[in-house]
Amino acid sequence: MTDASSRQPLIEIAGVSKHYGEGETRVDALRDVNLTVHRGEVVALLGPSGSGKTTLLNIIGCIIDPTEGRVTLDGERVYDDRWLRRDLRKLRLDKIGFIFQFHNLLPFLNATDNVALVLRLAGRTAAEAQARAVELLDYLEIGHRKDAMPALLSGGEAQRVAIARALANSPRIILADEPTAALDSKRAGIVMDLMRKLAAEQDACIVAVTHDEKIYDRFDQLFHLRDGVLDH
Known part of the structure; x- marks a missing residue:
């Protein structure tokens, strides 16, 4: 497991x-949450x-x-009672990668082009985007499926392509919402092992919302939210 004390917070x-709301209709989704990763x-x-998990992730x-x-x-301080950055879209593109329960791959693009699209949006040339996409697919051990359309990928393969897409711009922060819920135990373990590998090798951190008890042992820390309050 990671020795967090020697590492800089991301x-x-x-x-x-x-x-949300005021007075009698007020709902507290989160209450005085402190978290360092x-x-x-x-x-x-x-x-x-x-309990507030997805609210905190968002x-x-x-x-x-x-x-x-x-x-x-x-x-970088990005929020202090107001957003300190004007362009939040660019902030997300620069710093954050997102992985979801359902891979949300574009069905009319093959695996490589699904990953390359993010790079094109960030201003890379077509050649640069394609090269980086293939590199990431190879890194995640799915390069042999680089030309496959999403409908022909297994659930585990599609999730690896989605992870490659999340890594496209080399984000330091990766947020995952139920990343293994649609996978069986074996594939869930493989995906989590890959995520642990990339966190270590890419000098990144991963925060995952999950109900998947079979992967709890793959995490460095478990944080519990109940009624908007975070407990370690």
Whole structure:
């Protein structure tokens, strides 16, 4: 497991709360959450439905606004009671990779082109994007399926392509929402082992929302959310 104490934090969440509505209709989705995740760490957010896991993941991903608190990503303070960056889309593209339960690959593009598309959006040339996409697919041991269309990929293969897509711009922060829920035990273990490998080798961190008890032993830390409160 990772020795987090010797590594620089990539995610620092301080005093983050999120509520919806006011007065009697107010709902506290998160309450004074503090969370630090270091380079090389793979951590899980656990808790029942409605506990605030996805809300916290979306705040780290700069998708929804906190009501209050501070968010620092890769050493940069990005939220301090307001967004400190104007272009959140570029922030996400530069710093964050997303992996979901359902791979969401574009059905009309092959595996390589699904990965290359992210690089093209970031301004890479077609040749650069293709080369990087093939490199990532090879790294994730699925290069032999680089020309396959999504409909012809197994669930585990499709999830590896989705991971390659998340890694396309070399993000330091990878956020995963139920990344193994659609996989059987063997494929789930393979995907988690790959994610641990990439966190270590890419000097990145991974935060995963999961209910998948069969992969709990693959995490460095387990954080529990209940009624918007985070416990270690």
